[in-house]
Amino acid sequence: MNDAATVLSASGVNKSFGSLVVANNIEFNLPTGQRHALIGPNGAGKTTFINLLTGMLQPDSGAIRLAGEDITNTPPAVRVKRGLVRTFQINTLFPQLTPIEAVTMAVCERRGEATTWWRGLSHYHEAIAEADQILTSLRLDKVATRTTRELAYGQQRLLEIALALATKPKVLLLDEPAAGVPKDESEDLFEVIAGLSSDLSILFIEHDMDIVFRFASHIIVLVSGAILVQGPPAEIAANPLVREVYLGKGRHGHAHS
Amino acid sequence: MAEAAPRGMTDWIASRARWRIGEIVFWLACLLPLLPAQYLPSFLQPFWIFDRYLQLLSQIAITALFAISLDLILGYAGVVSLGHAAFFGLGAYAAGLISKFWFTDPLLGLLCSALLAGALGYISSFVILRFHGLALIMITLGLGQLLAEAANSASWLTGGADALQGIRAGKIFGVFEFDIYGQTAYIYALVVTFLVFLVARRITNSPFGMSIRGIRDNSRRMLAIGAPNQQHLRRVFTIAAAMAGVAGALLTQTTQTCSLETLNFQRSADVLVILILGGVGRLYGAMAGAIIYMIARDIFSDVNPQYWYFWIGLLLIAVVRYMPDGLLGGLSFLGSKLRRS
Amino acid sequence: MLTSFISVLYDGFAYGMLLFVLSVGLSVTLGMMNFVNLAHCAFAMLGGYVTVTMINHLGWPFLATLPIAFLAAAVASVLLERTLYRSLYGRSDLDHCLLTIGIVFVSVAGAAYIFGTLQQPIQVPSWLRGTWVVGNLTFGVYRAFLIVVGLALAAALIVSLEYTRFGATVRAAVDNQRMARGLGIDVDRVFMLTFALGSGLAGLGGALAIEIVGLDHSFALHYLIYVLIVVSVGGMGSIWGSFVAAVVLGVSDMAGKYWLPQLGSFLIYLVMVGILMWRPLGLFGKR
Numbered sequence: 001m002n003d004a005a006t007v008l009s010a011s012g013v014n015k016s017f018g019s020l021v022v023a024n025n026i027e028f029n030l031p032t033g034q035r036h037a038l039i040g041p042n043g044a045g046k047t048t049f050i051n052l053l054t055g056m057l058q059p060d061s062g063a064i065r066l067a068g069e070d071i072t073n074t075p076p077a078v079r080v081k082r083g084l085v086r087t088f089q090i091n092t093l094f095p096q097l098t099p100i101e102a103v104t105m106a107v108c109e110r111r112g113e114a115t116t117w118w119r120g121l122s123h124y125h126e127a128i129a130e131a132d133q134i135l136t137s138l139r140l141d142k143v144a145t146r147t148t149r150e151l152a153y154g155q156q157r158l159l160e161i162a163l164a165l166a167t168k169p170k171v172l173l174l175d176e177p178a179a180g181v182p183k184d185e186s187e188d189l190f191e192v193i194a195g196l197s198s199d200l201s202i203l204f205i206e207h208d209m210d211i212v213f214r215f216a217s218h219i220i221v222l223v224s225g226a227i228l229v230q231g232p233p234a235e236i237a238a239n240p241l242v243r244e245v246y247l248g249k250g251r252h253g254h255a256h257s
Numbered sequence: 258m259a260e261a262a263p264r265g266m267t268d269w270i271a272s273r274a275r276w277r278i279g280e281i282v283f284w285l286a287c288l289l290p291l292l293p294a295q296y297l298p299s300f301l302q303p304f305w306i307f308d309r310y311l312q313l314l315s316q317i318a319i320t321a322l323f324a325i326s327l328d329l330i331l332g333y334a335g336v337v338s339l340g341h342a343a344f345f346g347l348g349a350y351a352a353g354l355i356s357k358f359w360f361t362d363p364l365l366g367l368l369c370s371a372l373l374a375g376a377l378g379y380i381s382s383f384v385i386l387r388f389h390g391l392a393l394i395m396i397t398l399g400l401g402q403l404l405a406e407a408a409n410s411a412s413w414l415t416g417g418a419d420a421l422q423g424i425r426a427g428k429i430f431g432v433f434e435f436d437i438y439g440q441t442a443y444i445y446a447l448v449v450t451f452l453v454f455l456v457a458r459r460i461t462n463s464p465f466g467m468s469i470r471g472i473r474d475n476s477r478r479m480l481a482i483g484a485p486n487q488q489h490l491r492r493v494f495t496i497a498a499a500m501a502g503v504a505g506a507l508l509t510q511t512t513q514t515c516s517l518e519t520l521n522f523q524r525s526a527d528v529l530v531i532l533i534l535g536g537v538g539r540l541y542g543a544m545a546g547a548i549i550y551m552i553a554r555d556i557f558s559d560v561n562p563q564y565w566y567f568w569i570g571l572l573l574i575a576v577v578r579y580m581p582d583g584l585l586g587g588l589s590f591l592g593s594k595l596r597r598s
Numbered sequence: 599m600l601t602s603f604i605s606v607l608y609d610g611f612a613y614g615m616l617l618f619v620l621s622v623g624l625s626v627t628l629g630m631m632n633f634v635n636l637a638h639c640a641f642a643m644l645g646g647y648v649t650v651t652m653i654n655h656l657g658w659p660f661l662a663t664l665p666i667a668f669l670a671a672a673v674a675s676v677l678l679e680r681t682l683y684r685s686l687y688g689r690s691d692l693d694h695c696l697l698t699i700g701i702v703f704v705s706v707a708g709a710a711y712i713f714g715t716l717q718q719p720i721q722v723p724s725w726l727r728g729t730w731v732v733g734n735l736t737f738g739v740y741r742a743f744l745i746v747v748g749l750a751l752a753a754a755l756i757v758s759l760e761y762t763r764f765g766a767t768v769r770a771a772v773d774n775q776r777m778a779r780g781l782g783i784d785v786d787r788v789f790m791l792t793f794a795l796g797s798g799l800a801g802l803g804g805a806l807a808i809e810i811v812g813l814d815h816s817f818a819l820h821y822l823i824y825v826l827i828v829v830s831v832g833g834m835g836s837i838w839g840s841f842v843a844a845v846v847l848g849v850s851d852m853a854g855k856y857w858l859p860q861l862g863s864f865l866i867y868l869v870m871v872g873i874l875m876w877r878p879l880g881l882f883g884k885r
Contacts, residue, residue: 054481076480076481077480077483077484077485078483080480080481080482080483081483085481085482085483086481088478088481092475092477092478092481093474093475093478094470094471094474094475094478095474095475096470096473096474097467097470097471097474100266100269100270101270101467102467102471104270104464104467105464105467105468105471106482108464108467108468109468109482109483109484110482110483113464114464114465114467114468114484114489115464115465115488115489115492116463116464116465117459117460117463117464117465117466117492117496118459118460118463119459119463119464120271120274120459120462120463121270121274121462121463121464121466121467122267122268122270122271122274122462124464125267127464128266128267128270129266131266132266144266145266145269163478163482164481164482166482167482167483331692337691337692337695384875387878388874388878390691391628391634391691391826391829391830391834392830392874392878392879392880394634394691394695394826395826395827395830395870395874396871396874396875398823398826399827399867399870399871399874400871402863402867403864403867403868403871406861406863406864406867407864410860410861410864522823526699529696530696530699533696564707564710564711565707566703566704566706566707567703567704567707567708567711569700569703570699570700570701570702570703570704570705570706570707571700571704572700573696573697573699573700573703574682574697574700574701574704576696577686577693577696577697577700578682578685578686578697581689581693
C-alpha cells in the first residue's frame with residue numbers, strides 16, 4: 001500500500017452490525033488507472049464495502065487512504081471533493097431536472113459556483129461545455145434536454161455515471177452500473193465505461209462473469225465480508241475455491257464445502 | 258474541448274430563463290387597475306366604482322409575494338413549513354415599530370424588516386433543517402406559535418390583542434404620500450412585489466437554484482456529488498424569510514395597521530393552501546393561487562364567512578387528488594395536450 | 599402551594615388521559631402506514647356530535663352513547679380510507695397533510711352548517727357531576743372517570759398489542775411493513791382495522807371531551823394541534839410514548855393555565871420544541 005501508484009487503499013478494515021460481520025479484515029489496493037472488479041454472492045458485503053470507502057459507513061477498525069492520505073475519519077462530502085466518488089445500484093438521480101441541468105449543476109458544485117444565486121446558469125459557459133462533453137462521451141447528448149424522469153432506463157444508468165464524472169473523480173466506485181439492464185445493452189454500457197479516461201481508477205461491482213472477465217484487470221472475490229481471493233482474471237477463473245464458492249453457487253444452491 | 262462550446266446547450270438553458278409573452282402580458286395587466294375607469298373595457302368598469310378594489314389588489318400583491326417566498330423553500334428546495342407566518346409577522350411588526358419609534362421612510366423600513374426577518378430565518382434554520390417529515394412540520398409550527406405567543410405576551414411593545422397603535426406613514430422617496438384611494442399603496446405593493454419576484458426568478462434560474470432543486474429531488478445524491486446541502490438550504494431559507502419579512506412590512510405600511518393576525522397559525526396555513534392550489538415550484542403558481550384565493554374569499558366570505566372553508570377544503574381535496582401540480586400545473590398540462598393534438 | 603400543586607397534577611393528568619384517548623390511534627396508524635392523517639380530530643368531532651345528538655334529541659343516557667360514538671367514527675374513517683386515502687399512500691407527507699386538512703375544513707364548515715357555531719351542552723349523569731372534598735382539596739368526579747377510562751384503555755391496548763395475535767401483526771407491520779408483507783401478513787387489512795380502531799378511539803375521546811373542553815365546530819382544527827404534539831413528542835407508533843407525552847402535555851398545559859395564564863399556550867409549545875430538539879424522533883420514536 002506504500003506503492004506510489006496506489007490511489008485508494010483499505011487496510012485491516014472491519015465492520016459489524018451486532019453479531020453480523022459485514023467487513024472482515026479487508027486489505028485492498030487500487031492502483032492508478034486500473035479497473036478492478038468486486039464480485040461475490042448476494043449479501044457478501046460488496047455495497048457495504050463501497051459505503052465504507054465513501055464514508056457513508058464508519059469502519060469499526062482499520063484505515064482507508066486516498067492518494068496516500070488517511071481519510072478514515074473524513075466526512076463523505078470532503079472525500080468527494082478529493083476525488084473519491086460513487087454511483088448507486090438503484091438509480092439515485094434528480095427526476096425533475098434534465099441531464100444537462102443536472103450535470104452542469106454538479107460541475108458548478110465542483111467549481112464552487114453553486115452558491116451564486118444572482119447570475120443565470122446560462123452564463124456559465126465553461127460548466128455547460130464540460131457537462132455537454134461528459135454527456136456526449138456517454139452518448140446522452142441526444143436526450144440532454146429531456147426531463148430525467150422520461151429517460152429510458154439504460155440512459156438513466158448512464159446518467160448515474162455522468163453525474164459522478166462531473167465531480168472530476170480520481171477514483172470511481174461503480175455499484176452495479178448495469179443493474180437491471182438487458183445483457184446486450186449492458187455490454188455497450190461497459191464499452192462506454194472502458195472508454196473513460198485512463199487516468200481514472202475504477203472499482204466496479206458486477207454480477208455478469210463474462211463482463212467481469214472482459215473488462216476487469218483485477219478481480220476481488222468477497223464472501224461473507226472477507227476477501228476470499230484476488231488476482232488477475234485468468235487466475236480467478238482457474239481458482240477452484242472461486243469456482244466452488246461463487247461460480248458453483250448456481251449449480252449446487254449452497255456454497256459450503 | 259471548451260472550444261467545442263455547444264451553443265445548443267447554452268441556448269437551451271438560456272431559453273428556459275427567457276421571458277415569455279404570457280409573463281409580460283400578465284405584469285402589464287397588473288397596471289390596468291390604475292387607469293381611469295373610462296379607458297377600460299365596459300365589462301370591467303363596475304369593479305372600479307369601489308375604491309376598496311384597489312385595497313384588495315394591494316392585499317393580493319402582498320399575499321402573492323408571501324406565497325412566492327414559501328415557494329422558494331417548499332416548491333424549489335422541498336422544505337415544508339407550517340410556521341412561515343413567523344417571518345411575515347416579524348417583518349410586519351418591525352415595519353410598524355420602526356415607523357413608530359424611529360423613522361418613517363417606507364423603503365428604509367422595508368429594508369430593515371427584510372434584514373431582521375432574514376436574520377431570524379438564518380438563526381432558526383440551524384434548528385429547523387435538522388428535521389424531516391412530521392417532526393419538521395411540528396417544529397416549524399411550534400416555533401411559529403412560540404413567536405406568536407411571545408408577541409401576544411409582550412403587549413407593552415406590540416399592543417397585544419389590541420394591535421399595534423401609532424404606526425406612522427412616511428412618503429415614498431419623500432414625495433409620494435399614501436392616499437385614501439389606495440392608489441399609491443397599490444403601486445408601491447406592486448412594484449416591490451415585482452422586484453422581489455425578479456430576484457426569486459433569477460434565483461430559480463441560477464446555479465444555486467439548480468442545486469436546491471437537486472436537494473429537493475434527491476438529497477442523498479447531492480451529498481454523493483459533494484454538495485453542501487445544509488449550507489444551501491440555510492441560504493435559501495434565509496432569503497425566503499427575508500422575502501416574507503418584506504411582504505409583512507408591506508402589509509403594515511399599506512394598511513397602517515399591524516395585528517397578531519400577521520403571526521398566527523391561520524396565516525401560515527393559508528399561504529400553504531394558496532401555494533398548493535396555485536401549484537408549487539413555478540412562482541406563477543404562487544401568484545395564481547393568491548389571486549384566486551383572495552378574490553374568492555372576498556366574494557364568498559361576504560355571503561357567509563362560516564362556509565368559505567367548505568369550498569377551500571373541497572378544492573384542496575380535488576387538487577391533491579386530481580391535480581398534483583396545482584391549478585396552474587393542471588392548466589399547463591391541458592395546454593400542452595391541446596397543442597399536441 | 600401544595601394544594602394547587604396537587605390539583606394541577608390531578609386535573610392535568612385527567613386532561614392528559616383525554617389527550618391520550620384522542621391521539622393514540624393517530625400515533626399507531628402513522629407508525630404503520632406513514633400516513634399523516636390530519637383529519638383524525640374530525641373523527642373525534644364526529645363522535646362528539648353523535649353523543650350530543652343522542653343525548654339531547656333521542657334521550658339516550660351518556661354512557662350508552664359512548665359505544666355509538668366509537669362506532670360512528672370507526673365506520674366513517676373506513677369509508678374515507680377506502681375512497682380517498684388509499685390512492686395517496688405512495689405520495690409525500692405534504693400531500694397527505696393537504697388532503698386531510700381539506701377534509702378538516704369541509705368537516706368544520708359542515709358542522710357549523712348542521713349544528714351552528716355555539717358550544718353544545720350535554721347532561722352527564724348526576725353521579726359523574728359531583729366533586730369529592732378532601733381537606734381543602736376538591737376532586738371532580740368526572741375527571742376521576744376520565745382517568746379510570748384512560749388508564750383502562752392504555753392497559754388494554756398495551757396488553758392486547760403485546761399478547762394477542764392481532765397485536766403481534768400490528769407490531770410487525772409498524773416495525774417493518776415490507777417484512778410483514780413478506781411473512782404473509784395482510785398489511786392492508788391490518789391497517790384498515792387499526793385505522794378503524796384508532797379513529798373509533800378518537801370518536802370516543804371526542805365524546806368524553808365535551809364535559810371538559812366543550813364541543814363546537816372548530817374542535818377538529820383546535821385539538822388537531824394538541825394531538826399532533828402528543829404524537830410527535832411521544833414518537834410515532836408508540837402507545838407508551840403517546841401515553842407519556844399526553845400526560846406531560848396535559849400537566850404542563852394545566853400548570854401553564856394555572857400559574858402563568860398570561861403566557862397562554864406558550865408553555866406547551868416550549869415543551870414540544872424542547873423535547874423535539876433533544877430527541878427529534880420523539881421520546882419513544884424509532885424512526
